[in-house]
Amino acid sequence: MNLGRHIEHTNLNPTVDSYAIDQLVGEAKEHGFLGVCVPPFWVKRAQREIGSDKILLVTVAGFPLGYNMTETKLEEISSAIDNGADEIDVVWNISSFKSGNPWTKIEIAKCAQLVHDYQKLLKVIIETAYLSADEIVSACKLCVDAGADFVKTSTGFANAGAKVEHIALMRQSVPGHVGIKASGGIKTRDQAIQLIEAGANRIGTSSGISIVTQDT
Secondary structure, eight states: OOOOGGGEOOOTTTOHHHHHHHHHHHHHHHHTOOOEOOGOOOOOHHHHHHSSSOEEEEEESSSOOOOOHHHHHHHHHHHHTTTTTTTEEEEEOOHHHHTTTTHHHHHHHHHHHHHHHHHHHEEEOOOGGOHHHHHHHHHHHHHHHHSSSSEEEEOSSSOOOOOHHHHHHHHHSSOSSSSEEEEEESSHHHHHHHHHTTTTEEESSSSSSHHHSSOO
16 A cells, blocks of 8 residues: 555644745655645745645645634635645534534535635545534535535544544545545554545645654
């Protein structure tokens, strides 16, 4: 298994600096990672560093809590794409979802429409740490119905990240054309493989180098 082609090499640390962004892109080139995931502020610089290399440039919107106003998320998405982002990982409004508010789906649909207008991809972070099994199923179906291209487990800022059982449940809950991104606390090669075997298409991690260089 070529793990590097599943990995979005990630640095969303609050204190990430320009040197760390340049290093992240350089490491992605060196190790053949599928993409990099950076904060919105650093998208333009990351694009410059990527140059002509075939590395996906991913950023976030509504990060990390997701209860921003929809208009704010849409502006973030538009700016990120203008700056060179290929894919947007938006944090859904779990506060709205927990309230049973129909706006949850409307917001995702608005985000999906905007992203698709630019022929880019939208991943929706549902933060599985805060959801029951039934809620994970409902969340996945809602995201699919609203037009999401991927459903993603976690921001990495909650009290738990990706779990194999959650990935398996998500895979059962979405059609084959919808991807699943596992993220949050993924540190080892074995962990990454287990998540992929459970149904994850992408691995978001800051530990990509150690994962691909660990002994098989």
